[in-house]
Amino acid sequence: MADKITLEIARYSPERDDKPHYESYEVPVYKEWVVLDALNHIKDTVDGSLTYRWSCRMGICGSCGMMVNGEPKLTCATFLSSYARDGKKIRLEPLRYFPVVRDLVTELNDFLSKLKKVKPWLIRKDEPPLSQGEFLQTPGQVDRYKQFSMCINCTLCYAACPVVGLEPIFVGPAALALAQRYNLDSRDQGAQERTAMLAHPDGIWGCTFVGECTRVCPKHVDPAGAIQQYKLAAVVSWLKSFVLPRGQDK
Amino acid sequence: MPTRNLESTKAAPNYTPFHPRWYRPHVSVYWWLGEWHYLKFILRELSSVFVGVVVIEALMLIQALRDGPEAYAHFLQGMQNPLVLVLNIISFFFVVFHTITWFNLAPSAMPVRLRGKRVPDVLVAAPSYVAWIVVSAFVSWLILQ
Amino acid sequence: MAKQSNEAFFWMLFSAGGVVAALLIPVHLLLFGLAIPQGWVQAPSYEHLMSLLRIPLVRIYLFVFCALPLFHWAHRFRFTLYDGLKVKHLNEIIFVFCYGGALLGTVVAAYLLWNIS
Numbered sequence: 001m002a003d004k005i006t007l008e009i010a011r012y013s014p015e016r017d018d019k020p021h022y023e024s025y026e027v028p029v030y031k032e033w034v035v036l037d038a039l040n041h042i043k044d045t046v047d048g049s050l051t052y053r054w055s056c057r058m059g060i061c062g063s064c065g066m067m068v069n070g071e072p073k074l075t076c077a078t079f080l081s082s083y084a085r086d087g088k089k090i091r092l093e094p095l096r097y098f099p100v101v102r103d104l105v106t107e108l109n110d111f112l113s114k115l116k117k118v119k120p121w122l123i124r125k126d127e128p129p130l131s132q133g134e135f136l137q138t139p140g141q142v143d144r145y146k147q148f149s150m151c152i153n154c155t156l157c158y159a160a161c162p163v164v165g166l167e168p169i170f171v172g173p174a175a176l177a178l179a180q181r182y183n184l185d186s187r188d189q190g191a192q193e194r195t196a197m198l199a200h201p202d203g204i205w206g207c208t209f210v211g212e213c214t215r216v217c218p219k220h221v222d223p224a225g226a227i228q229q230y231k232l233a234a235v236v237s238w239l240k241s242f243v244l245p246r247g248q249d250k
Numbered sequence: 251m252p253t254r255n256l257e258s259t260k261a262a263p264n265y266t267p268f269h270p271r272w273y274r275p276h277v278s279v280y281w282w283l284g285e286w287h288y289l290k291f292i293l294r295e296l297s298s299v300f301v302g303v304v305v306i307e308a309l310m311l312i313q314a315l316r317d318g319p320e321a322y323a324h325f326l327q328g329m330q331n332p333l334v335l336v337l338n339i340i341s342f343f344f345v346v347f348h349t350i351t352w353f354n355l356a357p358s359a360m361p362v363r364l365r366g367k368r369v370p371d372v373l374v375a376a377p378s379y380v381a382w383i384v385v386s387a388f389v390s391w392l393i394l395q
Numbered sequence: 396m397a398k399q400s401n402e403a404f405f406w407m408l409f410s411a412g413g414v415v416a417a418l419l420i421p422v423h424l425l426l427f428g429l430a431i432p433q434g435w436v437q438a439p440s441y442e443h444l445m446s447l448l449r450i451p452l453v454r455i456y457l458f459v460f461c462a463l464p465l466f467h468w469a470h471r472f473r474f475t476l477y478d479g480l481k482v483k484h485l486n487e488i489i490f491v492f493c494y495g496g497a498l499l500g501t502v503v504a505a506y507l508l509w510n511i512s
Binding site: 012014017019020096100138139140144208209211214215232 | 273281285287291355
């Protein structure tokens, strides 16, 4: 394995540039180094103006996502050695389909508003009295939605989904998986309310099951699966709306 | 790095005070050629066109049968035309591609739970393949007997 | 409360058509597009096929075989045009072309299969 590897990094400064350009940096290769270590090395010793997001460095905060050789990845979970072994360069770009604020940093307000749009909280039609105690769930009930609750909001799925790129108003994989997480939660009574809002062309019907979101998800949330399940549930709910025009329960 | 004051900021073309200029890359109409996964997706979607081709051929066959034995023989001869043969070979690969991708993806839309645990997708897909073979064998037997 | 869009109906047809197409299209193409014309198997006689066509259940089967996969094509092709060619602004024309085409094929199938002497 080579002892050095070249990183080609997209640089963009809104004060200076019209569009990004690439700058190359050479970093040492250590067996245990990930791409994030290389970025920190560059910022500490070569170019302090390099700007990127990171936090936990262990794949749980979701901050460090970027395009590594055209693939959305968490840089804290991507080892230098897998590229050095093949003698490849590493090209780093900000996550696709988001506006770029600077260098490798993307603008996330649109994503955050989409998350809020799906009402990601327990919606109750009735509030049991406090004296009744907490809601209880069996392990089976938790298992129904647990996978979809593992999302760390890293937005790799948005960078992978072509519909996100083509239709900016498309709510997107993570938000829809989050909606389905609440729909499947036995404590929630808001499925009808969410579906009335999301069963539209910019919600679940915008998805064409490309499946890239599931492929790149670092937490194996399977947002594509969540969306297809949601589509099936929406068909049932649509059919029910003819048979029971008013007052269907969840 | 030049010092920035209000005058120089206003003069710089790319920076508007209190409204940073974000770079918004344009998504090309050729986005699906850029990556193998995207291309595979588009080919999977285009398999529906070849499904339509088979339906049209079936309608032509039914019309030929209604018209009489000569029309039926003429239809079979038409299927032997080299261009039609090439179309049918290509269509065959695409419709089988549709079947395989359909059966492999359907389980994620309908998760099966046994005793509280999720059954792996490959086990949920297996009966579809069995059904495919059984139905195909039955249809073949009905037609060819 | 807002109502959900009627897109669910077209997706339902797409799904049903997808299952029918997955199960039945390959064998029909293999038989009548390849095996029989190429002589890999003995061609069924005209009388045999007509005797099959006269069975009402067979005609219903053939109607479903033609109609549902056409609507599967319509829905899938519509979205492929939206995303693949970025022509979503032409969505009215595309909608009519796709579902109208499928409807036309369905009507033709019904007409051909309604009455077999």
